[in-house]
Amino acid sequence: MPAVLPARDHTGNRHAMQKTLTFLGLESSCDDTAAAIVRHRADMPPEILSSVIQSQTALHAPFGGVVPELAARAHAERLDLCIEEALAKAGLALGHLDAVAVAAGPGLIGGVMSGVMCAKGLSAATGLPLVGVNHLAGHALTPRLTDGLRYPYLMLLVSGGHCQFLIVCGPQAFRRLGGTIDDAPGEAFDKAARLLGLPQPGGPAVEAEAAPGDPRRFAFPRPLLDRQGCDLSFSGLKTALLRARDALVAEKGGLTVQDRRDLCAGFQAAVADVLAEKARRALVPYLAARPGDAVLAVAGGVAANAALRSALMRVCDADGVRFVAPPLWLCTDNAAMIAWAGIEQYRDGHVDGLDLAARPRWPLDQTAPAMIGSGKRGSKA
Ligand code: KG4
Numbered sequence: 001m002p003a004v005l006p007a008r009d010h011t012g013n014r015h016a017m018q019k020t021l022t023f024l025g026l027e028s029s030c031d032d033t034a035a036a037i038v039r040h041r042a043d044m045p046p047e048i049l050s051s052v053i054q055s056q057t058a059l060h061a062p063f064g065g066v067v068p069e070l071a072a073r074a075h076a077e078r079l080d081l082c083i084e085e086a087l088a089k090a091g092l093a094l095g096h097l098d099a100v101a102v103a104a105g106p107g108l109i110g111g112v113m114s115g116v117m118c119a120k121g122l123s124a125a126t127g128l129p130l131v132g133v134n135h136l137a138g139h140a141l142t143p144r145l146t147d148g149l150r151y152p153y154l155m156l157l158v159s160g161g162h163c164q165f166l167i168v169c170g171p172q173a174f175r176r177l178g179g180t181i182d183d184a185p186g187e188a189f190d191k192a193a194r195l196l197g198l199p200q201p202g203g204p205a206v207e208a209e210a211a212p213g214d215p216r217r218f219a220f221p222r223p224l225l226d227r228q229g230c231d232l233s234f235s236g237l238k239t240a241l242l243r244a245r246d247a248l249v250a251e252k253g254g255l256t257v258q259d260r261r262d263l264c265a266g267f268q269a270a271v272a273d274v275l276a277e278k279a280r281r282a283l284v285p286y287l288a289a290r291p292g293d294a295v296l297a298v299a300g301g302v303a304a305n306a307a308l309r310s311a312l313m314r315v316c317d318a319d320g321v322r323f324v325a326p327p328l329w330l331c332t333d334n335a336a337m338i339a340w341a342g343i344e345q346y347r348d349g350h351v352d353g354l355d356l357a358a359r360p361r362w363p364l365d366q367t368a369p370a371m372i373g374s375g376k377r378g379s380k381a
């Protein structure tokens, strides 16, 4: 159960909200084991003192997807090592920390539990406060870590497991405007790559293949554009790609190099178009709340896609909105975002007890209607 505002910190310091804070962050919600240390002096830009990520990509590669049991075991084995490395790189010991922040969900339950148990162990052994952070809040607050954005800003979170538009109003205040009702865009890119015999992760492979392709040759659908609002759908697009591929195979017995390039270009253009149009719609309620100094920020692995970035920039230019994309290594899963979200939320009065629960599902905006299929893969954000 979340405890109340730490009017004083664990040392009894009444000025906890003003003082310099150095947080350890832990991330283990999908297939990256990560530890990082972030320091924030009030009124100064935050500093990432260290950030260690051990990817499990090779571990899961033979199975064609993340195997939850393997992931959980690997997190449990590697978290300690990541923490030691993060402390060593920062030149700090546990005694220099002010708190431990951990991604307590959403994600694969075994992995999240590994992180939460590790953080609780540290907290119990050292007396450091424990801050359970929503992994999605980590992504959503990253532009404040990297670019010092002021609230409220509009965020498009586009990754392998999630896709949503949020107005980020405060460290613990998120208004969800819409999101995917089935696949996440990264998941769609990965499936598209599989359909076309391209390697994983599919996004970069499809993007590279699309570069010399003709995006107009195949008229792929723009799902849900006929429906009002910011909800998105990508599973129909994947089916359209499958049909186009099968039609070509039936006609000619296989795909030429150019066919594959054109299919990738058409698919990518459809994803970018849909996200850009929905971003344009999401800007309407956001601009009503923030008419001046408006910002659209992106996070998540799909934010690496240049066609998507250009499409979003065009939308922003048209509305006089600043477009912000944090560096890619902070857009994808990492623990610096968890440490930073922990600092922000701790200053905002959030601290947890040793009864902190691991939550496989944890919507950021508790007031928004539940999404049926959002982030079906459910593990990555
Ligand atoms: O954020 P991320 O590293 O992991 C999570 O899903 O949380 O995102 C990975 C996803 C994968 O589905 C990958 O195919 C996609 O991001 N991705 C891309 C690109 N680079 C990575 N999608 C489209 N274009 C890219 N350049």
Ligand code: ZN
Residues within 6 Å of the ligand: 135, 139, 159, 332, 333, 380, 381
């Ligand atoms: Zn994520």
